[in-house]
Amino acid sequence: MIRHITGSVADIAEKQVVVDVNGVGYLVYINKTPEHFTLDATVTFHTYHAIRENAQELYGFTTRDELELFELLLRIPKIGPKSAMQILSQSDIHTIKKAVLSNDPVYLTKMSGIGKKTAEKVVNELQESFSNFSGAYTENESDTQAAPPFAADAIDALIALGYPQSDARTAIQNLPPEISTANEAVREALKQLSSSQ
Numbered sequence: 001m002i003r004h005i006t007g008s009v010a011d012i013a014e015k016q017v018v019v020d021v022n023g024v025g026y027l028v029y030i031n032k033t034p035e036h037f038t039l040d041a042t043v044t045f046h047t048y049h050a051i052r053e054n055a056q057e058l059y060g061f062t063t064r065d066e067l068e069l070f071e072l073l074l075r076i077p078k079i080g081p082k083s084a085m086q087i088l089s090q091s092d093i094h095t096i097k098k099a100v101l102s103n104d105p106v107y108l109t110k111m112s113g114i115g116k117k118t119a120e121k122v123v124n125e126l127q128e129s130f131s132n133f134s135g136a137y138t139e140n141e142s143d144t145q146a147a148p149p150f151a152a153d154a155i156d157a158l159i160a161l162g163y164p165q166s167d168a169r170t171a172i173q174n175l176p177p178e179i180s181t182a183n184e185a186v187r188e189a190l191k192q193l194s195s196s197q
Contacts, residue, residue, distance in 0.1 A: 009037050009042075059085055066088065092166065095107070110152045111152075111169060150185055151172050172189055175189065
């Protein structure tokens with residue numbers, strides 16, 4: 001069982017990277033967009049090694065909390081590694097934690113675009129599991145931040161303009177408190193996103 005891997009980034013593609021470890025390339029499925037990685041940079045992933053009858057796959061996470069949450073998602077009926085990775089690609093760990101701890105699947109739907117049924121399943125099934133999740137109660141500013149009513153519309157608008165969902169969500173979460181409409185939110189978020197490029 002491979003639990004972590006450290007090496008240099010040899011190749012980057014959508015939802016996966018190849019990590020070179022002493023001349024051996026390991027294909028690692030990721031929940032981050034390609035922009036988060038640089039060729040030849042040294043990376044460490046906490047990994048889940050999925051072994052099936054006809055395949056072996058490595059799923060990699062930059063933090064241990066993400067790996068733990070991924071493994072909790074795998075305990076939910078009908079959610080396998082690819083589905084769990086898709087959930088963590090659409091959302092982020094803090095949004096899922098906030099939704100579960102507040103028992104609010106609507107928050108998860110608004111802030112990530114995850115469908116209503118999946119959001120309800122995730123929130124309901126993870127309620128009990130969170131008692132054993134070391135990262136569940138970690139203090140984080142975004143954990144206590146409520147989703148503004150215009151969040152979903154603003155995120156959708158940014159995605160339509162070509163920004164990755166994770167970047168759009170982060171920009172909306174970091175808006176000043178005086179923002180009160182979707183149009184204002186998009187304008188302010190565009191300033192943030194253009195300055196970070």
